[in-house]
Amino acid sequence: MVVAVAEDSRGTHDVRPWIEQAKPEYWCLIDPDHRVASLYGMANVPRAVWIDERGRIVRPPETAGSTDHFRKMDPQTLTMSPADQSARDAGKAFYVNAVAEWVTTGRHALDAPAAREKLPRITPEIALADAHFRLGVWLRRHGAAEQGSRHLAEASRLHPESWNIWRQSADLEAVGNAAGPGFWARVQALGDKPYHRPPDLPGFPT
Amino acid sequence: MGKRGMTTILTESDELTVDAANGLWLTAADAARVTGWTLKPEGMCRDDQCVALPPSVVAAGRVDVEAFWRRLGNPVLCADDRETWVLGAGADDRNAALAGLMAPDFTLPDLSGTPHTLSHLRGKKVLLVTWASW
Numbered sequence: 001m002v003v004a005v006a007e008d009s010r011g012t013h014d015v016r017p018w019i020e021q022a023k024p025e026y027w028c029l030i031d032p033d034h035r036v037a038s039l040y041g042m043a044n045v046p047r048a049v050w051i052d053e054r055g056r057i058v059r060p061p062e063t064a065g066s067t068d069h070f071r072k073m074d075p076q077t078l079t080m081s082p083a084d085q086s087a088r089d090a091g092k093a094f095y096v097n098a099v100a101e102w103v104t105t106g107r108h109a110l111d112a113p114a115a116r117e118k119l120p121r122i123t124p125e126i127a128l129a130d131a132h133f134r135l136g137v138w139l140r141r142h143g144a145a146e147q148g149s150r151h152l153a154e155a156s157r158l159h160p161e162s163w164n165i166w167r168q169s170a171d172l173e174a175v176g177n178a179a180g181p182g183f184w185a186r187v188q189a190l191g192d193k194p195y196h197r198p199p200d201l202p203g204f205p206t
Numbered sequence: 207m208g209k210r211g212m213t214t215i216l217t218e219s220d221e222l223t224v225d226a227a228n229g230l231w232l233t234a235a236d237a238a239r240v241t242g243w244t245l246k247p248e249g250m251c252r253d254d255q256c257v258a259l260p261p262s263v264v265a266a267g268r269v270d271v272e273a274f275w276r277r278l279g280n281p282v283l284c285a286d287d288r289e290t291w292v293l294g295a296g297a298d299d300r301n302a303a304l305a306g307l308m309a310p311d312f313t314l315p316d317l318s319g320t321p322h323t324l325s326h327l328r329g330k331k332v333l334l335v336t337w338a339s340w
Binding site: 003012016019027028029031038039040042048052053064102120127130131132142144147178 | 216218219221280281283284285290292294295296297300303305307308309310312315316317322324325327328329330331332333334336337338339340
């Protein structure tokens with residue numbers, strides 16, 4: 001069963017066209033306060049967690065097949081070379097196949113020690129960042145945009161590795177900001193560090 | 207912003223409205239409703255754990271929930287008008303919950319507003335995926 005959670009503080013409005021086009025048979029849930037990201041220690045999208053029949057995490061949050069090939073996009077045209085497109089598609093296909101293997105054979109599920117080792121570590125700064133994010137989103141939703149933005153900025157300052165916080169905050173200032181020049185500058189500033197760390201699956205194409 | 211005289215409290219899984227005095231001094235009943243901890247002679251208790259409270263934190267049947275929450279090491283924030291508060295989950299609690307490897311539960315609505323709870327899917331393998339329109 002797939003549970004797809006939209007980390008969208010604007011709520012159903014922006015999410016509806018995506019879901020209606022997909023016509024999914026699985027759960028499509030809306031998470032304006034980013035509760036799932038907080039609960040599971042996720043800093044970006046798309047992230048996947050594998051949960052077994054007993055409700056246990058057998059693969060902690062990891063990149064759901066996305067790669068960093070988008071970073072090589074032409075910034076003017078936002079297009080990728082055919083080679084990069086293939087590589088990106090191969091990453092997604094590989095992840096989907098790994099999930100299918102898990103469903104049919106149980107393969108790739110981690111035992112408890114291995115799963116524990118891969119869990120994210122929540123720091124006091126991250127916990128405080130999440131609180132500022134929650135308040136910031138609420139204030140913006142209730143007509144206190146300036147005060148809300150102040151808390152969203154503090155959330156980002158406390159948890160600078162969170163693309164969820166930064167991009168959602170940017171989007172709340174103006175739709176499109178999350179993919180605008182500020183975003184691309186921030187991605188470039190990563191240098192050699194990954195935007196999407198590849199999942200630790202043997203054979204994942206690089 | 208909120209209802210006149212009423213205080214809004216944002217917790218990990220909820221948004222509650224309470225009658226708070228002087229910040230976050232709540233009745234014992236509201237304190238339990240908001241925090242999940244119950245006021246007893248030994249202090250604030252949850253399951254088999256109790257946290258003793260200094261006398262300054264309990265008065266006239268009310269509990270200073272802000273002081274209690276900070277005592278637990280958890281984040282507390284309020285809006286400028288002190289009418290909206292966040293009682294955030296603390297890092298230690300979050301890490302302890304994840305270390306147990308039980309998938310943290312949640313209830314969220316779908317497009318039509320129908321709530322769905324993750325733990326209701328016990329018995330099936332679940333692929334939980336987050337995405338965003340931005």
